[in-house]
Amino acid sequence: MSDPDPLRHDQLIVELRALCAAKRSGTMFIITTENHAAQFVLRGGEIVGMTYRLLRGADALPFMKTFAGGRYRFQDETIERADPSLPSTLDLLALLISEPTAEVAPPPAQPSTDREAVPDRIRQLIERELAEFLGPIAGLICQEYLAQGANLASPKEISRLVEAIASEIGDPAKEARFKQRLLPLLELPD
Incomplete structure (x- = not known):
């Protein structure tokens, strides 16, 4: 990596x-x-x-x-x-390499660690289900979203994260299936 x-x-x-x-x-x-x-x-x-x-x-x-x-x-x-x-x-x-590219902006400030912001169980479930649709790149995509400083203190914030990650699949039917499979596994209170 x-x-x-x-x-x-x-x-x-x-x-x-x-x-x-x-x-x-x-x-x-x-x-x-x-x-x-x-x-x-x-x-x-x-x-x-x-x-x-x-x-x-x-x-x-x-x-x-x-x-x-x-x-x-x-x-x-x-x-x-x-x-x-x-x-x-x-x-x-x-x-x-034929065209010059812009400099990469420094990454945004991050919370102390992904693991503190997102419980391991939730991160692992999201990554496992996403891998079913995107393969090995799922871990990298999850890492990117979680590195953006998501503070998942409420079920609503976790649902937003799932929506955002689902959009990476790029196929509306598969995105819906991903969310249908994942959200019940997360056992989020209403």
Whole structure:
């Protein structure tokens, strides 16, 4: 997993280059400083897929070049699929650094720790259910939302957090299913 502080876009691309040079296979999950999900999929050091929010492949490229920065996590896995519409890895890496990016704003002040602001049981339930819809990036998304200083002292605030996290799924039917599954598990008083 990456450093807790956000990396600038160019630093993330340096990390991506290192993963490619090491011939890694897996997915580099990124949560941008704008709070959007992005992914680079690698097979043997070659970029064989990428997504930004709901955009995939070449459609995602313009957005992969312009986000300011973010946090990342790399998950090793065997990758079978490849997007034939993508340019070569060398071309992609060159395209990704062709435009200057803005500096990453310092993260907002945080409460002492996520664990103090959110009970472990609630955090684990949210993360587990979200993983059913988003896979391994769920932990990173939860971490981002909780790092925003959510003080979940009331059931209403927890429900708001669940609503906000559900919006990351990007499919209204799946968002509704996520909330239907999660809210009863949280056992929130009315």
